[in-house]
Amino acid sequence: DAGVIQSPRHEVTEMGQEVTLRCKPISGHNSLFWYRQTMMRGLELLIYFNNNVPIDDSGMPEDRFSAKMPNASFSTLKIQPSEPRDSAVYFCASRPNSANYEQYFGPGTRLTVT
Amino acid sequence: GNSVTQMEGPVTLSEEAFLTINCTYTATGYPSLFWYVQYPGEGLQLLLKATKADDKGSNKGFEATYRKETTSFHLEKGSVQVSDSAVYFCALGQGGSEKLVFGKGTKLTVNP
Numbered sequence: 096d097a098g099v100i101q102s103p104r105h106e107v108t109e110m111g112q113e114v115t116l117r118c119k120p121i122s123g124h125n126s127l128f129w130y131r132q133t134m135m136r137g138l139e140l141l142i143y144f145n146n147n148v149p150i151d152d153s154g155m156p157e158d159r160f161s162a163k164m165p166n167a168s169f170s171t172l173k174i175q176p177s178e179p180r181d182s183a184v185y186f187c188a189s190r191p192n193s194a195n196y197e198q199y200f201g202p203g204t205r206l207t208v209t
Numbered sequence: 210g211n212s213v214t215q216m217e218g219p220v221t222l223s224e225e226a227f228l229t230i231n232c233t234y235t236a237t238g239y240p241s242l243f244w245y246v247q248y249p250g251e252g253l254q255l256l257l258k259a260t261k262a263d264d265k266g267s268n269k270g271f272e273a274t275y276r277k278e279t280t281s282f283h284l285e286k287g288s289v290q291v292s293d294s295a296v297y298f299c300a301l302g303q304g305g306s307e308k309l310v311f312g313k314g315t316k317l318t319v320n321p
Contacts, residue, residue, distance in 0.1 A: 099252075126307050137311070137313045138298065138311050140251075140308060140309075143307065143308065145307065149219055150307070151308065186252055188252075188253075190307065195241050195260055195302070196241050196243070196259070196303075196307065196309055197253075197258065198253075198255075198301025199245070200245075200252035200253040200254065201252050202250075202251055202252050203251075203252050
């Protein structure tokens with residue numbers, strides 16, 4: 096079975112540009128999580144969805160960040176406008192309702208904002 | 210609130226050495242505990258887990274025992290290999306929240 100799929104794997108953009116990161120969760124998984132990983136701050140949960148509904152977005156750093164999950168098989172994380180401090184690796188993870196908290200991570204998108 | 214504290218790295222060992230990475234947690238009740246591993250350039254993968262006190266999780270030669278009396282879940286391996294070089298994260302999950310609380314990660318480098 097395919098794991099969590101993220102695209103693009105690498106993104107380089109200039110400050111002020113819009114960036115959209117994409118995630119396809121594992122089929123049948125009900126929850127989806129977006130994380131950001133940096134050397135300084137470690138792994139941070141940005142937002143998570145259950146059955147396509149945002150449940151907790153308290154980790155979203157500011158209004159420049161937004162996330163959507165229009166259906167069970169697709170989610171986006173958008174940054175507009177992007178800033179150099181947004182440079183990080185962004186991970187998507189999914190989880191079935193039956194799992195005991197266990198999450199399955201994608202390979203990540205490495206974002207560089209110049 | 211819930212929190213996880215793990216030993217700061219980096220940890221550097223020679224091949225076949227014994228590994229311990231300490232992890233302690235703060236939580237009410239009985240959380241589930243996890244160790245995740247992140248190999249270079251990859252996402253996190255579940256390494257092992259324990260869901261109740263005194264449970265021992267094990268995988269790939271790694272072990273961790275859920276100790277409620279010391280609120281700990283230390284990761285151990287008797288003989289590390291170069292291929293074990295990675296970042297290891299301790300995490301807990303509890304209650305009605307689906308979120309996992311992660312430690313800051315410990316980078317392990319194993320030299321031949």
